[in-house]
Amino acid sequence: MSFSTPLTSHTQATAHLSLDPVLAEVIARVGELPVLTPTPDPFGTLIRSVTGQQLSVKAAASIHARVTDTLGEVNADTLLATSGDTLRGAGLSWAKVRTVQAAAQAAKTGAVDFAHLAAQDDEDVIAALLPLPGIGRWTAEMFLMFALARPDVFSLGDLALRQGLARLHPHEAPADVLARWSPYRTLAARYVWADNARVKAGGQPV
Template identity: 85%
Template sequence: MPLPVHQAPLADHAAAAAHLSRDPVLAGVIARVGDLPVLAPTADPFGTLIRNVTGQQLSVKAAASIHARVTATLGEVTADTLLAASGDTLRGAGLSWAKVRTVQAIAQAAKTGAVDFTHLSGQDDETVITELLPLPGIGRWTAEMFLMFALARADVFSLGDLALRQGLARLHPDAPTAEILNRWAPYRTLAARYVWADNARVKAGGEPV
């Protein structure tokens, strides 16, 4: 059965890149960065959100290490195993107390049905955000990253992300933000990924636009 339009993953990079390339500045970024991998929706939204939380504010390597320790400690990362574990056990696996509180709140929400992770992928973007925001430690930025990288939503650009705001200001210093984002719709997720990639290129010593 085909996915609803609001749930469709961004799979056609050629069409998306062609649309974004109508912006000559972003066209230059796309040419410099090249193709990016296609995002696909996760089969495990609950586990993906837990992994996202455990890896927040860590390097990729450190995040993978912490998640591996949590998995080894619990045997399997599920709502039941997270709720059965003591805070001290999760702290011993490398989580901060704030993250312990968040992952156990997510587990409790999944267990009680306060957040129905099995049907979350069928909700529109704002509904997903509204479902997640009441959870402690989950802000709009986390929810938007979840939309982008767990649910593979095509049209998300997080203005709560400092690097995206800085990249947007660097690429279009004199244009209103809303105007640029409207121009990039409905492929703002891919636009954001290109902005991040270009930020990394500039940080590594590449020539700025």
């Protein structure tokens, strides 16, 4: 993955992805998806992502609200000034306490330059985040997709994406399919997720 600027429209992307007739049918079924925009607060977005890991959307929102209420403002200074016991009391696991405080320390020391991540290549962003405890490649790729709005990310570390890819193209190597979908693999991933949800809800698979 290399650096690519966020999309301002899906017109060209959907036209490209629709060259794959299987994905074209998914796009037609799912309909238009909202355009992703880069976050103005990469650090805060990463912290929110960490607090919500392995939780339902409702539970993640509740815990993030409790963390925000506890800190007043979620930033590196407030996280470092708050004890682990206090963060644990706000609902974070000890593993997540370690992760968010390590991220705060990295932000303060400049080990991770959150303000300039948007100007870095995709792999450089991943390399900057992976040394943080509790941050794996999947989390870094989700950060690229939803915090930086990078248009060409497809996480094979995501079980649902792997399953959706195998369902849509059972007789092709994933690398070959993803090569066709580039440089709009983020939007393709979002359509695969949406189609997975439709099938799970009882819709007919493509």
